[in-house]
Each structure stands twice: as structure tokens, then as C-alpha cells.
Amino acid sequence: MSSEREMDELTHQDFNVQLFSEWVIRWAEGPRIDFKAKLISVSDEDKQFEFCRDLIAFANVARRIGKPTWLVFGVARDQETGRRVILDIRDQYPGKTKPRGWNNPNVCMAELQADGVEKVYTDVARSWIDPVPDFSLRYGIYEGKFVSYLEIHPKDSSKPFCLKRGYSKGDSFYSIGDTFIRLGSSTVRVPADEKDFLLPASKTAYLDARDWSRIVEINRQDCESSYNYLMDFPLRDTHGDNIFEKILNLLNEGEKLIILLGNAGQGKTTIINALAWELASRINLAGLRKYYGDSETSQIHSIIEDLEIVPAHPVPIRVQLRKRFDSQSFERNILQKLGTRNRKNRELEQYWSIPGSRWILLLDGLDEIFNRRSFAPELQTWVDQLPDNVQVVLSSRPGIIDNGSGKQITLAKLSNEEIFAVIRIKLLQISLDRFESEFPLIENYLINQPDLFDVLRNPRAIDGFLSHWSGNVTVSRTEEDLTFTRPIKAETSEFKSNLANDLNMPRPLLIDRDIEPETEANLFIPDPTSTDLHEGEIIEGDIYPVPLVTVCAAVVNYIYEEELNRLRKWGDNAPDLIEKARDKLRHVAWIKDWTTPEFDKSRMTARERELNEFIGFIFRNRQILRSNYRYLNRFFEFFCAAWYASELEPDQIRRKIMRCNDEIAKNNFLKLLNEFYKANNVEQLSI
Numbered sequence: 001m002s003s004e005r006e007m008d009e010l011t012h013q014d015f016n017v018q019l020f021s022e023w024v025i026r027w028a029e030g031p032r033i034d035f036k037a038k039l040i041s042v043s044d045e046d047k048q049f050e051f052c053r054d055l056i057a058f059a060n061v062a063r064r065i066g067k068p069t070w071l072v073f074g075v076a077r078d079q080e081t082g083r084r085v086i087l088d089i090r091d092q093y094p095g096k097t098k099p100r101g102w103n104n105p106n107v108c109m110a111e112l113q114a115d116g117v118e119k120v121y122t123d124v125a126r127s128w129i130d131p132v133p134d135f136s137l138r139y140g141i142y143e144g145k146f147v148s149y150l151e152i153h154p155k156d157s158s159k160p161f162c163l164k165r166g167y168s169k170g171d172s173f174y175s176i177g178d179t180f181i182r183l184g185s186s187t188v189r190v191p192a193d194e195k196d197f198l199l200p201a202s203k204t205a206y207l208d209a210r211d212w213s214r215i216v217e218i219n220r221q222d223c224e225s226s227y228n229y230l231m232d233f234p235l236r237d238t239h240g241d242n243i244f245e246k247i248l249n250l251l252n253e254g255e256k257l258i259i260l261l262g263n264a265g266q267g268k269t270t271i272i273n274a275l276a277w278e279l280a281s282r283i284n285l286a287g288l289r290k291y292y293g294d295s296e297t298s299q300i301h302s303i304i305e306d307l308e309i310v311p312a313h314p315v316p317i318r319v320q321l322r323k324r325f326d327s328q329s330f331e332r333n334i335l336q337k338l339g340t341r342n343r344k345n346r347e348l349e350q351y352w353s354i355p356g357s358r359w360i361l362l363l364d365g366l367d368e369i370f371n372r373r374s375f376a377p378e379l380q381t382w383v384d385q386l387p388d389n390v391q392v393v394l395s396s397r398p399g400i401i402d403n404g405s406g407k408q409i410t411l412a413k414l415s416n417e418e419i420f421a422v423i424r425i426k427l428l429q430i431s432l433d434r435f436e437s438e439f440p441l442i443e444n445y446l447i448n449q450p451d452l453f454d455v456l457r458n459p460r461a462i463d464g465f466l467s468h469w470s471g472n473v474t475v476s477r478t479e480e481d482l483t484f485t486r487p488i489k490a491e492t493s494e495f496k497s498n499l500a501n502d503l504n505m506p507r508p509l510l511i512d513r514d515i516e517p518e519t520e521a522n523l524f525i526p527d528p529t530s531t532d533l534h535e536g537e538i539i540e541g542d543i544y545p546v547p548l549v550t551v552c553a554a555v556v557n558y559i560y561e562e563e564l565n566r567l568r569k570w571g572d573n574a575p576d577l578i579e580k581a582r583d584k585l586r587h588v589a590w591i592k593d594w595t596t597p598e599f600d601k602s603r604m605t606a607r608e609r610e611l612n613e614f615i616g617f618i619f620r621n622r623q624i625l626r627s628n629y630r631y632l633n634r635f636f637e638f639f640c641a642a643w644y645a646s647e648l649e650p651d652q653i654r655r656k657i658m659r660c661n662d663e664i665a666k667n668n669f670l671k672l673l674n675e676f677y678k679a680n681n682v683e684q685l686s687i
Contacts, residue, residue, distance in 0.1 A: 009109050010090070015140030020147065024075060024084050031061050031182035031293030032069045035084070037076035039092045039117065039148075042124045049167045049174075051094075051121070052128040055152065057180040057187040059133035059161040062154045064307075065208075065292050066201030069182075074147030090146035095120040113139055113148070121150065130164040131157045160190075160198040181300065181307065182293045188300055197303035197355050205350040208309055209288040214339045219318045219362075220280035226273035232425050235267045238412045244274055250407060251314070251360060251391055257383060257406030260395040263616035265460020265559065266411045268395040272318065272364040275393060279316040279360055287312075304356040314358035314391070321363055324370035327378050334361070352387050359390045366396035367614065380405075397614050413457035419446070422462050430470070442469065449548045451635040455555055458616065464558030468551065549675040552639055556582075559615055581611045585618070589631065589640035590656070594665040597637065598628040638665070642672035650685055657687055 027033055034054065042048045058069040074089045093099060099116030101107030118137035126132050134155045139148035162179035179190045181198065190198065207215070234242045243260070250258050262268045289295060293307045300306050317337050323329070331348045338351060352359060369375055383392055394401075398410070414422065423442055427435040446452060456462050560578050567574030584604045592599040598621055601609055609629070612618045617636070621628045631637035645653050653673070660666050666687070674684045 010146055011140035012110070012113070012138045014136075015138045017140060017142060020072075020140075020142050020149070023070070023072060024086070024142075029185040031184070031291065032058075032065075032067070033072060034058075034070075034185070035072045035075040035077075037074070037087055038089055039073050039094045040071070042094050042120060043096045045167070046169060048124050048128060049169075051124060052163070053180050054187050055121075055125060055133055055135070055150075056129055056161045056163070057182045058152045059129075059135075059155065060179065060181050060198055061293060062152050063157060063160065063200050064198065065206045066154045068154065069152045071150040071152070072147075073149060074142075074145060086143045086145045086147060088145040089148065093117060093120070109139075113137060117148070128164055129161055131155070131159070131161060133161055154201065156200055156202040160195055162195075181303075183297065183300055183306065184293065184295050186298060188298070190300055190303070194300065194303045197308075199353075199355065203350060204353045204355070205347065206292065207351075207354065208291045209285065210290075211339065212283075212288060212309065212311060212315070213285050215315060215317075215337070216280045216283055216285060218337055218339060219316050220277050223273040223277040223280075223318075226270045227277040229270060229425075230274045233418075233421055235271060236412050238410045240412070243409060243411060244271055244278075246409060247271070247275060247393060248278065251393070254391075255407050256386075256388075256391055258391075258393045259401055259406040259408045260393060260411070261398050261401075261408060262395070262411030263397055263458060264563070264614055265463075265616075266413075266458040268411065269364055270459075271411075272362050272393065272395055275360075276316045276318040276362055279314060282313040283311045283315065284313075285311075308355050310354065310356040314360045316360045316362055318362040319364065321365040322368045322370075325375050325379075327382060330375075330379070330382070349387075352390050357389060361386075361390060361392045363392060363394045366394055367400045372400070376400075399613070399620070414459070414462075416446075416453050419453060419456050419462065422459060423466065426462070426466055427470075434470070438470065445546075449551075452548060452552060454633050455552055455636065460559060460562065461555050464555040464562075465551065467558060468554040547675045547679045549639060549642065549672055550679050552636075553643060556617075563611070563615060577607060577611065580605075581608045584608045585612050586640045586644035589637050590644040592637075594638075594641075594660050594669070595662045597630045597634060599630075601627045601629055634668070638668045639672050642669055642676055645669075645673055646676035646680070646682075653685060654687060 023033060023035075029035055040047070040051045040054075042051050054071065058071065062069045073092075074087045076085050076087055077083070078085050091102070093102065093116040095116065099112050102112055102116065114137075121135075121137070122132075125135075134153040135150050136153070137148060137150055139146065141147075160179045162177050163174055164176065166176055167174045174189075177192075179195055179198065180187050181190050182188075230244050234244060237243050237246065247258055247260070260268055260271060288311065289309050292309060294309075295306055297306055304310065317334060319334055319337060323333070325333070335348055338348075351357070366372065366376070366379075369379075383394075386392065392406075394406070401408070420443060424435065424439060427439055446456075456465055560582050564574050564578045567577065581604075585608075588599055588603045592603065601620075604612070609618070613620065613629075616632065618629050618631055621630050631640065645656075657666050657670070670685065670687065676682075677684055
């Protein structure tokens with residue numbers, strides 16, 4: 001008689017026929033699903049226990065992964081073909097008796113399923129399980145057969161689902177509080193000392209193999225070239241140690257906070273990116289179980305080892321600190337690196353608490369946080385409160401972090417030999433022919449211009465030198481960053497008000513972009529008095545040798561232009577700041593007392609001074625007075641003074657020189673000034 005019922009009446013409104021078809025065709029029995037040929041009978045205590053044991057296991061899986069699990073009825077496997085077959089179960093009921101009207105076509109199927117199936121299972125669960133799982137019955141027609149399934153919903157219970165009463169059968173004894181979990185396609189009892197590791201997804205994030213793979217790929221993206229560069233040319237600290245290997249060793253030893261210090265362009269981002277690549281490469285993604293409980297073992301010894309999906313090696317999370325932050329936006333930024341863009345900030349700690357997980361935060365550019373002065377104390381507190389399974393590598397320029405914070409490692413300036421090594425690598429990356437034709441010329445030029453070495457002691461300056469030398473060739477960059485920040489549009493009054501405490505800070509110095517190829521030319525001589533690096537006419541037909549001041553001016557301009565490109569991303573008046581910093585660098589060198597290398601910090605505004613210091617053109621002389629600064633070296637000081645003076649009238653220059661009692665200083669200045677004059681076909685100045 002039941003066959004006389006209308007099709008619509010036989011299908012629950014929430015029955016998902018597409019999902020059911022997917023199960024039948026593609027899913028295997030496992031931690032999330034079990035197929036039954038018929039409804040599970042609960043007509044006696046033994047059968048009730050068997051049903052509740054499975055229900056507890058599936059409920060605990062759903063609680064852990066935050067996704068539903070299912071007991072599917074009406075699906076069997078053909079013993080001969082191994083294929084799944086669909087069985088009609090419309091006249092089956094799990095209780096001792098069938099519900100009244102089960103064979104009466106006038107009785108609604110929804111009532112029969114609610115009273116005769118769902119309520120029966122619910123009453124049994126309430127009698128046996130604490131807390132009671134949240135599940136519902138779905139039924140419908142699939143391939144002309146009546147089928148159904150119990151969908152066990154994730155429930156944010158304070159403890160795992162367990163037996164509410166004891167049970168024994170033969171040699172098997174089960175006590176109140178015993179709990180079960182799915183391990184592969186089996187239901188197994190959880191050891192009492194492991195129950196605390198059955199965690200809810202609401203408090204501890206659940207990641208399957210695809211999630212871990214996504215995290216690893218996000219955080220090593222665009223990092224391989226940095227790793228390859230460090231393999232070809234290891235950067236070293238001030239003790240002569242390989243910084244990359246030193247940081248890896250410190251991480252392996254469990255160092256909580258490692259701080260990498262270096263000036264602009266020295267390679268901090270290169271090291272951070274290379275660390276991300278190396279740490280990510282250590283993770284065997286293929287060796288991870290695909291999902292929670294995916295295991296071929298038959299007994300649980302450890303929830304973490306037998307059920308959880310945790311990489312054997314720490315997982316790197318690479319974050320570029322080139323934004324304006326508060327504690328919430330900072331955590332959102334990290335959550336994006338975990339592939340959880342739309343989740344709430346409070347959920348970040350749920351990832352740290354994944355059992356057995358270890359994390360390494362690679363935070364690049366503390367000095368470049370837009371509101372560093374106001375946010376730095378919050379960041380320090382945040383780092384201090386991280387759990388023991390989270391380590392941090394933080395990069396910054398010197399002078400930003402207290403000397404007592406973390407294990408500090410300072411990048412060393414390149415030696416003369418290392419400068420040649422970097423140039424050699426970069427030319428070989430262009431072509432072997434280019435290397436063979438140009439390296440001997442460059443080597444000879446630098447040997448005959450030893451003062452230039454101190455200007456080239458970081459990789460970015462070498463980029464500028466080679467960009468000038470090989471004007472028609474794209475030079476590979478030492479630091480690469482393909483992550484773009486959203487530029488700030490017009491500053492609102494509210495935005496400016498929020499920056500009140502940070503107005504004296506330089507705008508964030510965003511990371512390198514690719515070198516743009518220039519118009520084909522040999523080593524050209526730009527107007528050294530100009531701040532623009534446009535190609536100029538070659539003076540007197542000479543291509544080599546080129547005046548030292550011309551090359552030095554090109555490198556300095558290149559570095560300023562790189563800072564300009566970074567500052568532009570913030571919508572600030574970047575060109576104005578760059579021009580003021582460059583002009584003040586030259587002007588102070590001209591007006592200062594040449595008999596001493598020091599000058600007082602009041603000679604520059606805070607932003608001009610800090611920008612030039614971050615670049616590495618000046619530095620604070622901490623051994624004398626905190627207010628005293630010096631130029632990169634004495635040659636660079638007189639170069640900047642001569643650069644400024646090359647725009648002045650000869651009489652102004654003579655008056656300055658006549659007031660100076662230091663003959664060596666005067667001679668050094670005049671030599672460089674006359675090089676500027678020669679480069680621009682101006683008559684030499686004699687005193």
C-alpha cells in the first residue's frame with residue numbers, strides 16, 4: 001500500500017539527492033560516513049549500544065571538524081561485482097514495533113518517519129549518550145528506491161560525547177564516560193587519557209590536507225628565487241656566520257624570537273623569503289593524512305598521531321608589515337595567510353592550539369609599519385603572549401628594537417670580495433657573454449676607484465650600479481616582493497588625526513620592485529647635479545673610464561628612486577619627501593664643519609634624518625652623543641658636499657673653502673667638485 005503514496009510525500013524537503021548520489025558514486029566509508037543496507041535496529045539493549053557507539057563516534061568527528069557526518073541507510077554492496085546497490089527501506093522501522101498506520105496509505109509518511117524512526121533514535125540517544133548529539137533524519141527517493149540518512153550536525157559541546165551509562169557483553173566492559181571516535185571505517189574506543197584531545201572546531205581550528213597544502217603554497221609563493229640567490233651567495237652576519245643557516249639552527253634549537261637587523265637593501269626580505277621557501281619545502285604534504293581519522297590502524301594510541309592532521313615540521317607564515325595596523329587588523333592579516341580571510345580575529349589562537357602543530361611567523365619589516373610608534377607596544381605584547389609552539393623571526397632596520405629583545409642578528413656589510421661575487425652572479429644571470437665581456441671592465445674600474453666600495457656594500461646599491469652600467473639589461477633583483485598593498489586614497493581628516501603620534505616617522509619603505517630595463521646604452525653620464533636618472537650625452541666621447549662622482553650619483557639616485565617607488569604606494573607626498581631628504585643630505589654636507597665627521601641631528605628634520613638613516617647614507621654616532629650623526633664615510637660626506645656645491649656660484653664656494661683650516665678636507669672636496677665640473681663640461685675651479 002505504501003507504493004500508492006505520492007512521490008512528493010516520500011521525499012523530505014531537506015533530502016539532498018545530489019549529495020546522496022555523490023556518496024554512492026564517490027565516497028568510501030570512513031570517519032564521516034557509514035553505509036548500511038537497512039535501518040539500524042535498536043529493539044534491544046545490545047543493538048541500542050551498537051547504535052549509540054557509532055552515533056557517539058560520528059558526533060565526535062563532527063564536533064572536531066565542524067562539518068556534518070552521516071549514517072546512510074539503503075545502500076549495500078553487491079558481493080559479486082563489488083558495486084553499490086540501492087535498497088528500498090520504506091517499510092523498515094528500528095524500534096520493537098512499527099508505528100501505527102505504517103501500512104495505511106492515508107497516514108502521512110512524514111509522521112511515520114518522525115515518530116517511527118527519528119524519535120526512536122532520539123529517545124535511545126537521550127538514554128545512552130551525554131551530551132545528546134544533534135542529528136536529524138532525511139529521506140527521499142533515489143533511483144526509484146526509498147532511502148534515508150541520519151545527518152549528525154556539529155555541536156559545540158563543552159566535552160566529547162560519551163556513554164551516559166555502563167554496558168557489558170561477554171568480556172567487554174564499558175563504563176560511564178567512555179567515548180568513541182571513527183578511525184578509518186571503524187568505530188574505536190578512545191583511551192581515557194586521550195579524551196582531552198577530542199577538541200571542538202569552535203575552539204581549535206580543523207585543517208585537512210588540502211588546507212595545509214593551501215597554507216604552505218600561500219606562504220612560499222614567489223620565494224624560490226630568494227632561496228636560490230642565498231644558495232649562490234650566502235649573506236653573513238657581523239660575526240661572519242651564514243645568516244640563513246644560523247637562523248635555521250636557532251629555530252631548530254627552539255629560540256622563541258629571532259630579530260634580523262639590516263639597513264635598506266641589505267637583504268632582509270631575501271632572507272625572510274628564503275626561510276619561507278626552505279621551511280615550507282621541509283613539509284611532506286604527500287605524507288599527510290587527507291582528513292581527520294583517515295588511518296589504517298585499528299587502535300588509537302594517540303589522538304594527535306592517529307587522528308589529527310599535523311605536519312611533522314613547523315609551518316611558516318610569512319607576513320609583510322607594510323601597512324597601518326591595530327591588534328585586530330594585524331591578526332586579520334595573518335588569518336589571510338591561513339586562507340581564512342572572512343573569519344573573526346579571535347579565531348587566530350585556534351590555529352596555534354591545533355594539537356601537535358608548530359608554527360614559525362616570519363614578520364618582515366617592523367620598521368615599515370605605517371604607525372609603528374603607536375603599534376609597536378601592542379605588537380611586543382602580542383609576541384610575548386604567543387604560545388610555546390609559535391616561534392617568530394622579525395626583520396627590521398637597526399635602532400628600532402631594544403637591544404634586550406630576542407636573539408638579535410645583524411647583517412654585515414658586503415666585503416670587497418662579496419661585492420665582486422654579487423656582481424658576478426648578476427651578470428651570469430644575464431648571460432655568459434655579458435659576464436665575460438663586462439666583468440673584467442667592472443673589476444678594473446672598481447679596483448681603480450676604491451672609494452666606491454663603501455657606497456656598494458649592500459645588494460640594492462649593487463643593483464643601482466649594474467642598472468647604470470648595463471643600461472639596456474634587466475638586472476635580477478636581490479629582493480623580490482609580488483605582494484601589493486592597496487594604495488591609500490585622499491587622506492581624510494580622521495585619517496590624519498589618527499596619525500598624530502606618528503607624523504615624525506618616515507613613511508613605510510616598501511620592498512623592492514623589479515628593475516625596469518632602460519634604453520640601450522653603454523655606461524652613460526647623467527647630469528650629476530640633477531636628481532633625475534635620465535640618459536645624458538656622453539662627454540668628450542669617453543665611455544670608460546667614467547668619473548667616480550657620476551657613478552656614485554647614479555647609485556644614490558637609484559636608491560632614492562627605489563624609496564620613492566615604495567613610498568608612492570601609500571598615497572603620501574612621496575616625491576616631496578624624497579627630494580627634501582636628498583637635498584638635505586647634500587646641503588648639510590656642504591654647510592657642516594669639515595674638520596669633524598659629526599653633525600648635529602637638528603640639521604635635518606626628523607623625517608629627512610630618519611629616511612636617510614634607514615637608507616644607510618647617515619648613521620648615529622652612539623659612542624659620542626645621541627644627537628650626533630655621521631655620513632657613510634668621509635669620502636661620501638665630501639661627495640655630497642661637492643654635489644651640492646656644483647650648483648653654486650664659484651665665489652660662494654671660494655668663501656667656504658677659505659674659511660676651512662683643514663687642508664686635507666679642502667683637497668678632497670675640490671677633487672670631487674672638479675670631477676662634477678668635468679662631467680658637465682664646466683671649467684675647473686682652482687683656489
